[in-house]
Amino acid sequence: xxxxxxxxxxxxxxxxxxxxxxxxxxxxxxxxxxxxxxxxxxxxxxxxxxxxxxxxxxxxxxxxxxxxxxxxxxxxxxxxxxxxxxxxxxxxxxxxxxxxxxxxxxxxxxxxxxxxxxxxxxxxxxxxxxxxxxxxxxxxxxxxxxxxxxxxxxxxxxxxxxxxxxxxxxxxxxxxxxxxxxxxxxxxxxxxxxxxxxxxxxxxxxxxxxxxxxxxxxxxxxxxxxxxxxxxxxxxxxxxxxxxxxxxxxxxxxxxxxxxxxxxxxxxxxxxxxxxxxxxxxxxxxxxxxxxxxxxxxxxxxxxxxxxxxxxxxxxxxxxxxxxxxxxxxxxxxxxxxxxxxxxxxxxxxxxxxxxxxxxxxxxxxxxxxxxxxxxxxxxxxxxxxxxxxxxxxxxxxxxxxxxxxxxxxxxxxxxxxxxxxxxxxxxxxxxxxxxxxxxxxxxxxxxxxxxxxxxxxxxxxxxxxxxxxxxxxxxxxxxxxxxxxxxxxxxxxxxxxxxxxxxxxxxxxxxxxxxxxxxxxxxxxxxxx
Numbered sequence: 001x002x003x004x005x006x007x008x009x010x011x012x013x014x015x016x017x018x019x020x021x022x023x024x025x026x027x028x029x030x031x032x033x034x035x036x037x038x039x040x041x042x043x044x045x046x047x048x049x050x051x052x053x054x055x056x057x058x059x060x061x062x063x064x065x066x067x068x069x070x071x072x073x074x075x076x077x078x079x080x081x082x083x084x085x086x087x088x089x090x091x092x093x094x095x096x097x098x099x100x101x102x103x104x105x106x107x108x109x110x111x112x113x114x115x116x117x118x119x120x121x122x123x124x125x126x127x128x129x130x131x132x133x134x135x136x137x138x139x140x141x142x143x144x145x146x147x148x149x150x151x152x153x154x155x156x157x158x159x160x161x162x163x164x165x166x167x168x169x170x171x172x173x174x175x176x177x178x179x180x181x182x183x184x185x186x187x188x189x190x191x192x193x194x195x196x197x198x199x200x201x202x203x204x205x206x207x208x209x210x211x212x213x214x215x216x217x218x219x220x221x222x223x224x225x226x227x228x229x230x231x232x233x234x235x236x237x238x239x240x241x242x243x244x245x246x247x248x249x250x251x252x253x254x255x256x257x258x259x260x261x262x263x264x265x266x267x268x269x270x271x272x273x274x275x276x277x278x279x280x281x282x283x284x285x286x287x288x289x290x291x292x293x294x295x296x297x298x299x300x301x302x303x304x305x306x307x308x309x310x311x312x313x314x315x316x317x318x319x320x321x322x323x324x325x326x327x328x329x330x331x332x333x334x335x336x337x338x339x340x341x342x343x344x345x346x347x348x349x350x351x352x353x354x355x356x357x358x359x360x361x362x363x364x365x366x367x368x369x370x371x372x373x374x375x376x377x378x379x380x381x382x383x384x385x386x387x388x389x390x391x392x393x394x395x396x397x398x399x400x401x402x403x404x405x406x407x408x409x410x411x412x413x414x415x416x417x418x419x420x421x422x423x424x425x426x427x428x429x430x431x432x433x434x435x436x437x438x439x440x441x442x443x444x445x446x447x448x449x450x451x452x453x454x455x456x457x458x459x460x461x462x463x464x465x466x467x468x469x470x471x472x473x474x475x476x477x478x479x480x481x482x483x484x485x486x487x488x489x490x491x492x493x494x495x496x497x498x499x500x501x502x503x504x505x506x507x508x509x510x511x512x513x514x515x516x517x518x519x520x521x522x523x524x525x526x527x528x529x530x
Contacts, residue, residue, distance in 0.1 A: 002028050002119055004048065004075050004098040012114025015103040016077060019084050021065075021092030026074040030157075031116040033108060040064060045072035048119075050102070050112055053079045061088055061099070069095025077111065080104045117190070130193045134200050145205055149185075152201045158187045158194040160201055171195065175202045177209045218242045220325040223334070227327065227395055236391035245320040248336040250394045252385040254401035256330040256408065274331045275324045330405065332398055381408025384415045438510035444493045451489060458486045460511035463504055 004023040007013040029046030032039070037059040043049050049068060056064075056079060065088070068076050075098030082101040092099045102111055136155050137148065145162065153160045163184050166172035171194075172184040185202045187194050222235075222242040229235030239246045257270045323334040383404025385397030400416040403423075408414040416423060445455035458476060462483065465471035469480040469487070476483065487498070496503050 004028060004100070007048070007115055007118055010114070010118040012111060012118065015111070016100045017081070018098060019078070019082055019092075019101050020089040020099040021075070021095070021097050023075075023098050025096040025098070026072065028074045028119055031112055031119055033112045037064070037067065040067050040073075040076075041071065043068075043071055043073055047071075047073050048075050048077065048115060049073055050077040050108060050115075051079060052108055062091055065091045065095050065097055065099065068097045073097055075100055077102050079108065130196050134197065137197075137200055137204055143208075145208060148201065148204055148208070152197055156191065156194050156197050158189055158191060160185055160187050160198065162186070162205070171198070173198045173202045175209070176206050177213070182206065182209060215243065219244050219323060223323055223325060223332075224327060226391060227332075227398055232391055232395070239391070243320070244323065245336040245338075246391045246394055248320075248338050249387055249389050250385075250397050251335045251387050252394075252397040252401040253333040253335070254327075254330055254383045254385075254398070254405040255333070256381045256383075256405045268326070271324070271326060271331055274333060327398070328402065330402070332401070334394070334398070336394075381405050381410060382413045383408055384413065386417050434513055438513040441506065441510045442494075442514060444495075445490060448489060448493055451486060454486070455490055455493075456511055456514055458483065459490050459507060460515060462487050463498075463508040463511065467498070467504075 003026070004018075007028060008016060008018065008023065027046055028048050030044055031048045031050065032043050033052065034040045034043065034049045034055050035052045037055055040049055040051070040055070040059075051064065059067075061078065061082070064076055069091075077100045079102055081104060084099075088099065102108075136151055143151075149160045149162065162175070163172075163186050166174075166184040167186055170186045170188055172186045173195075174181050175183045175185060183205075185198050185205065187198060219239075219242050222239040222244050226232070226235040226239045226244070226246065236246050255270070255274060318335060318337055320336055323332075323336075325332055383401045383406070385400035385404065388394065388397040404414040404416040404419065407419070442456055442459075445459075446452050448455050451458075454476075458472070461472040461475040462469070465475065469483045472478075473480040473483045478486075491498050494507070496507065498504055498507075
């Protein structure tokens with residue numbers, strides 16, 4: 001450990017003059033710049049305090065020596081050359097504080113930096129600082145990233161920050177999760193202890209992130225198991241064990257992904273974007289009922305705040321971070337709150353809006369449209385479920401969100417509660433069993449050769465027109481005779497009596513379910529042929 005006598009032999013120390021006091025009474029643990037005398041009183045024991053001229057205006061040398069002695073400082077450095085008196089010499093000896101004078105041509109900052117570098121380079125101090133910092137980090141089991149960075153910064157005396165990309169002008173060490181780079185711990189300066197501790201900080205953060213992601217993955221698996229379970233009670237018990245807030249009040253947002261998701265092991269930009277947006281939600285976010293006490297919803301349009309104000313009341317907050325996971329043909333975002341008092345009716349999460357589609361694109365008008373969403377450039381459409389309670393409610397709002405998303409055009413957000421009479425069709429189009437049954441019912445139309453591609457849209461237009469060939473011809477831009485010819489072949493292929501009301505209803509429902517799932521809303525053109 002260095003003493004004042006050792007520092008006086010360094011390049012910076014040679015510019016200092018020992019005026020009074022012992023030069024080796026105490027070990028020097030740090031170098032501090034004192035601009036106000038209260039800072040001298042709070043300096044750490046063993047510090048070498050360098051006083052500015054401003055500090056000396058409010059305190060004379062004798063008072064400074066007394067403060068330094070009470071604090072156990074190793075020495076004080078006066079600004080510029082200084083004389084001495086017998087009283088000063090005696091007080092410095094008695095307080096065991098080295099009194100030094102600086103060179104008039106040397107700046108305070110250069111003195112502080114030079115002496116600090118000399119102190120930090122001492123092997124004994126380096127080992128002690130490093131050991132104390134590492135021991136402190138080892139005692140922070142279960143702490144979060146911010147707490148770890150704060151503690152490490154305080155123990156070493158540098159400011160550690162975490163960045164996705166390393167700044168070329170700063171020191172950096174990589175954080176690894178599962179052997180892969182996952183950010184950097186960055187700091188400034190050339191302190192050897194800071195570099196050693198940074199490696200420990202990066203390793204600690206890597207373990208914290210790995211544990212957090214494993215816990216998140218376990219929650220996602222439990223959530224998916226609950227969504228698909230036949231035994232809801234058992235699946236809900238497992239979900240609770242993994243930390244899924246199944247007993248609160250839930251609102252689901254479903255984001256359709258036209259790409260069908262990333263390949264296993266590959267980056268998933270849609271999922272990453274959804275998680276980033278959900279993670280940015282304010283902690284006080286609530287699911288607001290808009291003041292309605294009749295089970296209705298406030299009539300705000302979804303606005304540009306990222307899954308913003310999710311509507312659980314002013315007093316209700318999210319009980320857990322939003323859960324975001326891949327589910328079926330898209331991404332599910334689940335928002336949950338505990339309180340029921342202000343949670344009347346249904347809550348409405350806000351999804352970011354995009355520029356409106358052009359006149360040639362799909363229409364965003366109509367009772368089911370809630371404004372386009374543009375923070376999700378790779379999303380085909382989004383749906384929002386109603387607010388539901390408990391495990392069964394969680395499953396219900398997720399199903400509603402997916403059903404609503406099935407009726408959303410690209411960049412459009414559709415709320416289930418705004419579907420009106422179309423809610424039943426949305427539920428059916430979002431149901432796998434209903435879709436399978438509808439496709440089985442219409443499967444014979446695949447054998448109509450060239451007509452097979454237009455068979456379902458033709459049948460839907462005919463049935464929606466109450467059997468009017470003229471009206472169906474207008475919808476399909478065909479001659480009524482062409483519609484009649486098509487319908488005759490379709491009825492023969494299905495072996496169906498289109499004059500029977502129940503048959504007409506079943507086929508009309510099947511056409512809507514299939515086209516709602518496979519086609520763009522408000523059109524009769526399949527996605528694959530557009």
